[in-house]
Amino acid sequence: MPIRPTNLKRLLGDLFPSVIRFSRTHPLAMLVAPAAENNKHYILEVLRARGFGARPGFALELASGSGQHVTLFASDLPHVLWQPSDIDSACLASISAYVKSSGLQNLLPPLRLDVLQPLQEWPGGPWPQSCDLVLCINLMHISPFTCTQGLFKAARDLLKPSALLVTYGPYAINGTITPQSNVNFDASLRRSNPDWGLRDVATLKELAKENHLEFLEMVHMPANNKCLVFRMQ
Numbered sequence: 001m002p003i004r005p006t007n008l009k010r011l012l013g014d015l016f017p018s019v020i021r022f023s024r025t026h027p028l029a030m031l032v033a034p035a036a037e038n039n040k041h042y043i044l045e046v047l048r049a050r051g052f053g054a055r056p057g058f059a060l061e062l063a064s065g066s067g068q069h070v071t072l073f074a075s076d077l078p079h080v081l082w083q084p085s086d087i088d089s090a091c092l093a094s095i096s097a098y099v100k101s102s103g104l105q106n107l108l109p110p111l112r113l114d115v116l117q118p119l120q121e122w123p124g125g126p127w128p129q130s131c132d133l134v135l136c137i138n139l140m141h142i143s144p145f146t147c148t149q150g151l152f153k154a155a156r157d158l159l160k161p162s163a164l165l166v167t168y169g170p171y172a173i174n175g176t177i178t179p180q181s182n183v184n185f186d187a188s189l190r191r192s193n194p195d196w197g198l199r200d201v202a203t204l205k206e207l208a209k210e211n212h213l214e215f216l217e218m219v220h221m222p223a224n225n226k227c228l229v230f231r232m233q
């Protein structure tokens with residue numbers, strides 16, 4: 001199937017249920033996800049409240065998507081060097097467009113990183129124990145569980161001692177999903193792909209333990225989402 005703008009929009013619509021428009025400044029490159037516009041300031045406050053950004057550091061965002069989050073974080077936390085990444089070509093093009101138009105010196109061009117691949121196969125690096133923060137927004141429920149496992153395994157290898165893994169999204173808590181809108185969202189994800197769906201915080205705590213990460217806290221966010229904060233031992 002040729003990738004025409006309309007096809008591309010449909011494909012991306014599948015990837016990001018909420019991506020609805022392309023920027024006028026960078027047609028076909030800068031994606032704009034309304035959900036990211038809405039949640040990026042709240043996620044920034046979670047990072048700030050944990051003292052992240054007060055000192056120089058290196059942050060890796062996995063599954064950056066459009067690039068909206070990382071561009072705000074790099075602008076508002078300028079002591080940190082930010083590395084965006086994604087697996088998808090249209091997302092990488094979008095992130096590149098945001099990076100260029102931002103002119104920020106502390107925002108690196110995106111890398112194609114796949115959380116399913118072992119670190120040794122990632123471009124860039126050296127990666128082991130290089131990160132003060134690994135950030136992952138809205139990946140776990142819109143990908144197979146193997147991606148969640150890959151994320152925690154990568155965080156184990158990427159993070160310096162005491163460094164943070166922060167994830168954001170909707171989650172189940174001890175087998176229960178609330179409110180009804182999240183139950184419906186989970187059902188629609190599973191209809192699209194039986195391997196997708198909201199992950200349970202209890203499962204993630206176990207996965208964290210297996211990967212030498214300590215669960216620190218769950219922060220309640222607007223729109224029935226949560227931030228989960230883990231610390232490398």
Ligand SMILES: C[S@@+](CC[C@H](N)C(=O)[O-])C[C@H]1O[C@@H](n2cnc3c(N)ncnc32)[C@H](O)[C@@H]1O
Nearest residue numbers: 036063064065087088113114115116137138142
């Ligand atoms: C729902 S989007 C979230 C994007 C962005 N973080 C946000 O919240 O707007 C999920 C993202 O995960 C990426 N992704 C899917 N599988 C991946 C993998 N195996 N490794 C890295 N990224 C992946 C997709 O390309 C997509 O950009």
